[in-house]
Amino acid sequence: MLTDRNAIITGATSGIGRGIALKLAADGVRVMINGFGDQSDIDTLLAELETLSGKKPIYSPADMSDPAQIKTMMQQAETEMGHVDILVNNAGIQFVSPVEDFPDDKWNQIIAINLSAAFHTTKAVVGGMKSRGWGRIINLASAHSLVASPYKSAYVAAKHGIAGLTKTVALEVAEYGVTVNAVSPGYVLTPLVKAQIPATAIARGISEEDVIKDVMLANQPIKKFVEVEDVAATIAFLCSDAAKGITGSNMSVDGGWTAQ
Numbered sequence: 001m002l003t004d005r006n007a008i009i010t011g012a013t014s015g016i017g018r019g020i021a022l023k024l025a026a027d028g029v030r031v032m033i034n035g036f037g038d039q040s041d042i043d044t045l046l047a048e049l050e051t052l053s054g055k056k057p058i059y060s061p062a063d064m065s066d067p068a069q070i071k072t073m074m075q076q077a078e079t080e081m082g083h084v085d086i087l088v089n090n091a092g093i094q095f096v097s098p099v100e101d102f103p104d105d106k107w108n109q110i111i112a113i114n115l116s117a118a119f120h121t122t123k124a125v126v127g128g129m130k131s132r133g134w135g136r137i138i139n140l141a142s143a144h145s146l147v148a149s150p151y152k153s154a155y156v157a158a159k160h161g162i163a164g165l166t167k168t169v170a171l172e173v174a175e176y177g178v179t180v181n182a183v184s185p186g187y188v189l190t191p192l193v194k195a196q197i198p199a200t201a202i203a204r205g206i207s208e209e210d211v212i213k214d215v216m217l218a219n220q221p222i223k224k225f226v227e228v229e230d231v232a233a234t235i236a237f238l239c240s241d242a243a244k245g246i247t248g249s250n251m252s253v254d255g256g257w258t259a260q
């Protein structure tokens with residue numbers, strides 16, 4: 001149990017982030033969730049989180065592509081929760097296109113949300129974690145932080161970048177009881193993945209069924225999607241005191257993908 005810990009999970013209104021928020025709340029953590037979505041869905045999630053943790057969760061609509069909004073969110077977290085013990089940088093987007101056609105604005109947006117946002121949130125929390133002598137920063141990377149796939153230049157660049165950011169910050173805070181790790185899922189069937197199936201089909205000139213079978217699961221030796229709960233459980237473990245010796249790592253939860 002992680003009672004008395006407070007966490008921020010970015011991009012927690014959907015998919016993996018939502019699963020992480022539910023798992024941490026079930027372990028007794030007070031959570032701030034962030035992300036976009038329908039307000040009634042967000043209210044339902046907030047009610048569920050409160051039931052699980054027994055603590056009032058907070059919601060921030062901050063856009064992770066905007067450093068000013070990130071700053072406001074981090075200040076809100078400190079003000080309302082007192083201290084941030086766990087930071088999960090999870091918000092992320094994808095765009096699939098051959099590099100010669102890759103739109104400049106999509107490149108900038110992916111780098112901002114999938115990489116730079118983690119820099120801004122980390123910068124805001126690390127001082128407090130060091131002074132209290134305890135902290136957990138977990139960055140959602142990807143199998144694409146270790147290997148590449150064609151047509152995902154911005155995503156693969158951002159995910160390799162976040163793997164580097166993870167290692168660097170881990171070394172800077174290692175003596176202060178603060179661990180910094182990346183978690184790298186393989187394919188998880190979330191809205192982010194569902195949305196890229198049609199674009200990948202067009203980019204590769206194959207059917208959507210073949211994208212799932214011959215592109216996504218072809219790389220994943222378990223031949224199944226990884227489940228949100230598998231990723232959330234790994235993150236909860238990294239937050240536990242049992243994981244205090246793990247820092248600077250990039251933990252694959254990828255069904256064997258990067259073992260190949």
Ligand code: NAD
Pocket residue numbers: 010011012013014015016017034035036037062063064065089090091092093113114140141142143184185186187188189190191192193
């Ligand atoms: P998702 O699309 O289901 O959820 C993404 C979340 O990020 C949502 O809550 C969304 O509102 C939020 N978000 C998007 N843009 C935002 C912005 N500008 N500001 C704030 N929030 C924003 O995606 P997911 O599959 O759950 O992905 C979560 C993370 O896991 C991402 O970093 C992704 O790269 C990573 N990941 C996913 C997979 C996978 O197969 N699904 C594999 C490896 C890594």
